[in-house]
Amino acid sequence: MPEPIRLMPAPADGAAPALPHNLEAEAALLGALMIDNRLVEDVQIKLRTDHFHEPVHGRIYEAILRLVDRNMIANPVTLKPMFDGDEELKGRGGPAYLAQLTGSGAALIGARDFAAQIYDLALLRALIGVGRDMVEKAVDTSESVDPKGQIEEAEVALYRVAEEGGEQGSVKSFGQATRMAVEQAERALNSGGHVSGITTGLDSVNSKMGGLHGSDLIILAGRPGMGKTSLATNIAFNAARRLIRDKEDGIPAEKSVGAAVAFFSLEMSADQLATRILSEQSGISSENLRMGKISQVDFRNLARAAAELESLPLYIDDTPGLTIAALRTRARRLKRQRNIGFIVVDYLQLLQGSAKASGENRVQEISEISRGLKQLAKELSLPVMALSQLSRAVEQREDKRPQLSDLRESGSIEQDADMVWFVYREEYYVASREPKRPGDGDDAKAFETHDQWMRDMERAFGVAELIIAKQRHGATGKVKLKFENRITKFSDLADDYPG
Template sequence: MADILRIAEPASPAGAPALPQNVEAEAALLGALMIDNRLVEEVQTRLQPHHFFEPLHGRIYESILRLTDRNMIANPVTLRPLFEADEGIKEVGGPAYLAQLTGSGAAVIGARDFATQIYDLALLRALIGVGRDLVESALDTSEEVAPLAQIEKAETELYKVAEEGGAEGKAKSFSEATKLAIEMAERALNSGGHLSGITTGLDSLNSKIGGLHSSDLIIIAGRPGMGKSSLATNIAFAAAQRFLRDADDGIEPGKSAGAAVALFSLEMSADQLATRVLAEQSGISSENLRMGKISQQEFRQLARAAGELQSLPLYIDDTPGLTIAALRARARRLKRQKGIGMVIIDYLQLLQGTGKNSNENRVQEISEISRGLKQLAKELNLPVIGLSQLSRAVEQREDKRPQLSDLRESGSIEQDADIVLFIYREDYYVASREPKRPVEGDDAKAHEQHEEWARDMSRVYGLAELIVAKQRHGATGKVRLKFDSRITKFSDAADDNYLPEMRSS
C-alpha cells in the first residue's frame, strides 16, 4: 500500500491545490478486475484508460481490456510480460506491483462504485482544465482580444466534457459499426420498409432517400421564390410532430422517426416562421393571417391550431449575422439542454466565417461554413439541413432546372454535402411569362397567345419537382410534389412519386 500512496502524491504545481483524484480507488478497481475478469464488461462501456489520474494505472487498465477482449485471462501473471520494461512500474517496485493490487479481495464488492468515482473525478479534472485554459486566455492580451471567440471555444470544450468526459473521439470497431447498420435496417423495416432516418413528412421523398440520417449534411437549394424556406419549415414541423406522437405512443426517443428540431433562421424572424406553421396547420392563408383578414370561425381554427402546437419541440433562433462558430456553440447547447435531433439553417450564405479577412475571400468563407456544418452533423450525430442560394446562371438557360454547378460561391458545398436537393417550380417561370391580358378590340393573336399561356399555367400550376442531384446513400432522381403557395405547404403529388433515375454527375 505504501507504493500506491507514493503514486498518489498530487502532480500539481507548488502551492496549487491537488487535482481531484483517488489513486487508492484506481488501485482497488484494478485489483478487482484482475481477480474477476467478468467485472470488465460492466465498467468498460463508460470507463476509459485516460480517466485514470495515475498514468501507470491507465496503462494497466488498457492492458486488462486488451487481454479480455481477446478472451484471455488478465491477472498479474499474464500482465507481467507486458510491464517488464515499463518505466513507471519500476518506480513502484517492478512487476510485483501487479500482485500487490490484488491484495484485497474485498475490493471486488465495491468495483462498480470505484469505477463511478474514477469517472466522476476525471470529469472534474477535465472541467478544471477548461477553466484554467479560459482564465489563461482571458488574461493574455498580447494578441488580438476576441472574448466572444474565447467563449465559443470554452463552450466547445465544455460540450466535450459533458458528452465524453473530456475525451477526444475514439475509433469504432467494425463490429460496433455493423451493429449501428443493423439497427438502422431494423428501423427501416419497422417503419414499413423505407424510413431508416428522421421523417421529412413527405412519403415520396422518404421513399427516395430513406429519411434524414444522423451525421448527414443535407443541402436544399433553389432560386429565390422556389420555396426553400417553406420546405424546410414543413420538414421541421413534420419531424417535431412525429417526435411528439411517437413519445405519446411510448416509443423511445432513440427509435423515433421524429426529432426535436433547432431552426436557425437568419432571414426571417421567429414570428414569421410561426405564422407559416400556423397557416399550414389551420389552412388559413399566411397573407390573410398577417393582415388580419380572417373571420371569427377562422380565428377559432387558428387558436385551436396554436393550442395543439404549444408543446411542439421546435426551437427557433432568429439571431442575425451568426458566425459558424457561434451557430455550432448554440447547437451544442440546444443538444445538451433540449435534446435536439435535427438542425436547420436558413440560409447558408447568411452565415459568417471566423477568419479576420473572410469578406475578402467569400469562396474560402463558404468553404469554412460548409465544412463546419458537416463537422457539426458528425459531432452531434444528427442531420443538418442547410438551405442554399443558387447562382444566376440558372436564369440564363432555357431549361431552368438547377444543376450542381449552380451552387453559389463554392464547390465545397457540393463536396461536403451527403445529399443535395434542388427545388424547381415551373409555374413560377410560366407565371413570369404571362403576356398582356387581351381587352376588347385586340386582335385574335393576342387572345390566342394568352389562351396558350393559360393552358401552360393550368398544366403546371401548383406542381413542384424536388431534384435529388446528389445522394451518397442511393440513386439520384426527381420527386414530384404539390405546392400550395397560399399556405406555403409542400405535399405528396397524387401521381407517380418520382421520375426515373438521373445520371449522377
C-alpha cells in the same frame, strides 16, 4: 482599496488544491480486472487509460487491455515482463505490487462502480483544466483581446467534456455497427416503412432516401420564389410534430422517427416563421393573418392550431449575422439542453466565417462555413439542413431546372454535402411570361398563344419538383410534390396526378 476577487479558494499553505481522484478505487478496479478478465468488456467501452489519475495505474490498465485483446490471460504473472523496466512501479515494490492489487476479491463485486467513479473524477479534472485555461487566457492581455472568441472556445471545450466517453468518433466493431443497423430497421418498421432516419413528413421524399440521417449535411437550394424556406419549415414542423405523436403512442424518443428541431433563421424573424406554420395548420393564408382579414371561424381555427402547437419541440433562433462558430456553440447548447435531433439553417450565405476567412475572399469563407456545418452534423450525430442560394445562371437557360454548377460558390458546398436538393416550380416561370390577354381586334395567333399559356399554367399549377442532384446513400432523381402557395405548404402529390 477593495479586496481582489478569488476565482478559487486557495489552500492555507499556498499550495495548489489537489485534483479529485481516488487511488484506492483505481487499485481495486485493476485488481478486479486481473482476477476476472471478463470484466474488461464492461469497462473498456467507457474507460480510457488517461482517465486514471495515477500514471502507472493507467499503464497497467493499458497492458491488461492489450493482453485481453490478444486472447491472453491478464494476471500478475503475464503482466510482469511488461513492467520489468518500469521505474515508477519499482518504487511501489515492483512486480509484487501487481500481486498486491489482486489481494482483495471483494473488489469484484463493485468493479463497475469503481470504473464509474474513476470516469466521473476524470471528468471533474478535465473540467478544472478547462476552468484554468479560461482563467489563464482571460488574464493574459499580451496578445489580441478577443473575449467573444474565448467564450466560444470555452463552450467547445465544455461541450467536449460533457460528451466525453461517448462512442462518437470511435472505431466500432462490426457487432456494434450491426446493432445500429438493426435499430435503424426497427425505426423504419415502427414508422410504417421507408423511414430509418428523421422523417420529412412527405412519404414520397422519405421513400426516396429513407428520411434524414445523423451526420448528414443536406443542402436545399433554389432561386427566390421557389419555396425553399417553406419546404424547410414544413419538414422541420413535420419532424417535431412526429416526435410528439410518437411520445403519445408510447414510442421512446430514441426509437422515434421525429426529432426536436433547432431552426436558425438568419433571414426571417421567429414570428414570421411561426406565422407560416400557423397558416399551414389553420388553412388561413399568411397574408390574411398578418393583415387581420379573418372571420370568427378563421380565428377559432387559428386558436385551435396555436394551442396544438404550443408544446411543439421546435426552437427558433433568429439572431442575425451569426458566425459559423457562434452557430455551432448555440447548437451544442441546444443539443445539451433540449436534446435536438435536427438542425435547419436559413440560409448558408447569410452566415459569416471567422475574421481571418472573411478578410480573404468569399469563396474561402463559404468553404469554411460549409465545412463547419458538416463537422457540426458529425459532432452532434444529427442531420443538418442548410438552405442555399443559386446563381443567376439558371435564369439565362431555357430549362430553368437547377444544376449542381448553379450553387453559388459551389465547389466546397457540393463537396461537403451528403445530399443536394433543388426546389423547382415551373408555375413560377409560366406565370411570369403571361402573354397579353387578347381582345376583339386580335388575330387568331394571339388567341392561340394565350390558350397555350393557359394550358401550360393548368399543367404546372400547384406542382413542385424536388430534384435530388446528389445523394451519397442512394440514387438521384426527382420527386413531384403538391405546393399550396396560399398557405406555403408542400405535401405529397395524389397518385392519380396526370403529370
